[in-house]
Amino acid sequence: MKKTQPSSATPSSTAKPGKTPKPSKPAKKAPRSPAANAPVRVAVIGAGMAGVACARTLAQAGCHVTLLEKSRGYGGRMSTRQTEFGGFDHGAQYFTARDARFQKALQTTPDVVRPWSANTVRVLDALGHVLASTPPAREPHFVAKPGMNALVRTWSEPLADAKHPLAPVQGASVKLNTRVVRIARDPIHPDQWQLHTEDATTEGAQAVLGGFDRVLLAIPHMQTLDLLRASGLEKGSTGAMVKAIKNVTVAPCWTLMLAFPQAMQPGLPHLGPQWNAARSTHHRISWLAREGSKPGRDPIERWTVQASPAWSAEHLEDREDRVVAKLRKAFSEVTGIRAEPTHAVAHRWRYAQTQTPLGQTHLWAGDMGIGVCGDWCLGHRVEDAFISGLELALATLG
Numbered sequence: 001m002k003k004t005q006p007s008s009a010t011p012s013s014t015a016k017p018g019k020t021p022k023p024s025k026p027a028k029k030a031p032r033s034p035a036a037n038a039p040v041r042v043a044v045i046g047a048g049m050a051g052v053a054c055a056r057t058l059a060q061a062g063c064h065v066t067l068l069e070k071s072r073g074y075g076g077r078m079s080t081r082q083t084e085f086g087g088f089d090h091g092a093q094y095f096t097a098r099d100a101r102f103q104k105a106l107q108t109t110p111d112v113v114r115p116w117s118a119n120t121v122r123v124l125d126a127l128g129h130v131l132a133s134t135p136p137a138r139e140p141h142f143v144a145k146p147g148m149n150a151l152v153r154t155w156s157e158p159l160a161d162a163k164h165p166l167a168p169v170q171g172a173s174v175k176l177n178t179r180v181v182r183i184a185r186d187p188i189h190p191d192q193w194q195l196h197t198e199d200a201t202t203e204g205a206q207a208v209l210g211g212f213d214r215v216l217l218a219i220p221h222m223q224t225l226d227l228l229r230a231s232g233l234e235k236g237s238t239g240a241m242v243k244a245i246k247n248v249t250v251a252p253c254w255t256l257m258l259a260f261p262q263a264m265q266p267g268l269p270h271l272g273p274q275w276n277a278a279r280s281t282h283h284r285i286s287w288l289a290r291e292g293s294k295p296g297r298d299p300i301e302r303w304t305v306q307a308s309p310a311w312s313a314e315h316l317e318d319r320e321d322r323v324v325a326k327l328r329k330a331f332s333e334v335t336g337i338r339a340e341p342t343h344a345v346a347h348r349w350r351y352a353q354t355q356t357p358l359g360q361t362h363l364w365a366g367d368m369g370i371g372v373c374g375d376w377c378l379g380h381r382v383e384d385a386f387i388s389g390l391e392l393a394l395a396t397l398g
Helices: 049-060 100-106 150-160 221-230 236-245 309-314 320-335 382-397
Strands: 041-045 064-068 081-083 086-088 113-115 120-123 131-133 142-144 172-175 178-185 193-199 206-212 214-217 249-260 277-280 285-290 301-307 343-356 363-365 370-372
Touching (some): 041 049, 049 064, 064 150, 081 249, 100 382, 214 221, 214 382, 221 236, 221 343, 236 363, 236 370, 249 309, 249 320, 277 320, 301 320, 309 343, 320 343, 370 382
Parallel strands (some): 041 064, 041 214, 064 172, 214 370
Antiparallel strands (some): 081 086, 113 142, 120 131, 178 193, 193 206, 249 301, 249 343, 363 370
């Protein structure tokens, strides 16, 4: 987003002859700079990879950070669904590490991050009958253990627990099950922000959190638009944000989670094919993986199945039971597994795979103290989310 340069013309050069030029409008005040001994108070909305990367960077730099998340846990699309049969990584399946800063961050959690070398095939036809082996990956693939959400949860622990060895001395807090519905100026301290929130665990419970110098949004692009509009931030520098975000498009994804505990029998290592993952651009399933093939996972036979963006969009409003039935049939076509699963649950991600990214790492309205980040700024990879959150934090620090 290009910054508009102030005009260099003087009033006399732009005024009409015989008329007194109108005084120029005073420039908007920049957000208040806290007292020398007081840390900058920052609210980060969203506890996925982008939000956590942003929050931990700011906390390490001395800011007092409040991390808010509408769900009951960390991760966003790096979530792990826990069941009686084990966990399912029903969002991001793995991640790569190309950026040196991301690589360095991952080195802080060696017990959590593990390489995953899956025996992968490609589905070459719409019926799922023609498979071909996939060459070895050109770069390492990583997962977190015991589930994908373990990485962001581990990075968030110093913010949530004041007794954590790495807890910031200036303080920090995490508020889960907290949905931010509106951002507003504090009526008593108009250079600061208030957050109007709802408690997801108690119907009708609302609260107002105040005293923030900066507010940063690390949520899906449509939720970002909705929150900015609900807050009346559609003019000026934040209005330019709204205009830019409107160009972003993100495809949905239906995910199916299947468990076959009956496969845990002596002499039966697993159920179905010898390979552990499949991807396709031809079939209505774009990806499926055997959860047990990932390091640190429970041994019960479990599969995560993700439909293609086109199929997910076409069936976006279908009932869950219909989606389960359709994707189970597609799963059988590819794997040959026709056994009845003990567990079969679908999850709909309305915003999963970025089709048209923002094209820059973040958006920052310095005059307002409002910023935006997310994987959708750059793409749909886990690393994109990390870089976006990191770059917004650095911009906020100035």
